[in-house]
Amino acid sequence: MYIKFKAALLMVPFLATACAIPPEMRREVINEGDVPVVLSSEPTRNRTPLTAKLECYGDRLYAHGDGNTSIAVGNIRDYTGKASDLEGLLITQGGALMAYTALGNMTPGLTIYERFDTSVADAELNYLSKRQLGDGRMHEAPDAQGGNSERVPWKPYYGGSVLQSDYYIVGGITEVNYNIQSGGAELFVDQVGGKGRIFTMNVGIDLRIVGTQTLKVYDTVSIQKQVSGYEVEASVFRFFDSDLWDVNAGAKNQEPLQLAVRMAIEEAVLDLVQTVTGVSEGDCQPSVPLVEADEYVGGKGDKVGKSPVAPAGAVPTAAPAEGELGAKGDSDV
Structure with a gap:
């Protein structure tokens, strides 16, 4: 019986970490002469449960228009x-x-349209305005007096591109709130036992469309x-005859914080x-159910108090009349 008990103790680390096994790993030599490096999974598309919902809405949006918004x-x-x-910084800067x-x-x-980092485009437009930018071909351009055209190696620029x-x-x-709720339990008898803990935090974002x-x-x-x-942990620290046993095992899992930020932004x-296209998400759903159907109150197409505005392609350069774009409080289209 004693031997069986000791054998059971040896199995504790393997049982406690069964749910924390990493992907299959291997050691490979990438460049000749280098030491082997550990490799696991291949690079994949960084999809979230909401990616399928966004793609579905994109198809729905295209079916309702020409994609010119x-x-x-x-x-x-x-x-x-x-x-x-x-x-360092705990929240993504991206x-x-x-x-x-x-x-x-x-x-x-x-x-x-790109507006976040236009440095390369700005540099090339600057070269273009100085007649320094070419594409390896000759182009027709008016001469300095505006008369007959001449062939030049730089690209003419007339604006409006x-x-x-x-x-x-x-x-x-705007928000990172730690430890909204946490709890746990711990039990040790003669320095043999285990403990577990659960916790919840949240992140918040505020966006607007202009x-x-x-x-x-x-x-x-x-x-x-x-x-x-x-987080769960099991440990043993005690003497068995003349042997001191110190066995610890555990597992820890947390939903990725930056993934939560990405999903909130999505x-x-x-x-x-x-709001600006006037097309609701309809029956588009996440690839992984995030809440029960009967708990999901009001899809975005059922928002109360917010109506979609006119199609973006119809937005004039002058400020439009409020009635042309729809006022808050109208029913959704």
Whole structure:
């Protein structure tokens, strides 16, 4: 019996870590002469449970129009100010990049314009204006007096190559609330036992969609996402005859914090795009159910108090009349 008990203790680490097994790993020599490195999974598309919903909405949006609604993204900053001495900034600084990816999943239902980092385009337009930019071919261009054209190695520029956007999305990551709820239990008898802990935190974002020509804010949205995790541990620390046994095993799992930020941004972007296009998400669903169907109160197409505005392609350069774009409080289309 004693031997069986000791054998059972040896199995504790393997049983406790069964749910924390990493992907299959192997050691490979990548470059001749290098030491082997550990490799696991291959690079894959960074999809979230909401990616399928965004793609579905993009198809639905394209079916209702021609994809000419043009949207850009401004700066989506981290306003939480949360930082660690060991890890640095705790919240991703790439909120705008995540928003662009969310919009990209809706193409060809809409058109995306770059406004977040235009440094390369600005440099080339500057070269173009100075007649320094070419493409390796000769071009016809008027001479300095505006008379007959001449063949030149630089590309002539007459302006108007940069197209305007209809709307842009801007905002920030505004909340990180630690330990919204936590709990656990611990039991040890003669220094043999275990413990477990669960905890929940959340992140929040605030975004808005703005008319590029009028600077009118058409809609705002605040989205929060809870992040949960758990930790379990089993340990033995005691003497068996003349042997001292010190066995520890455990597992720890937490929903990725930055994934929660990405999903909140995806949900917010989907909400805002529906407002300006007038097309609801319909029956588009996440690839992984996030809540029970009877708990999901009101899809974005059923928002109360917010109506979609006119199609983006019809936005004039002058400020439109309020009645042309729909007022808050009208029913959804």
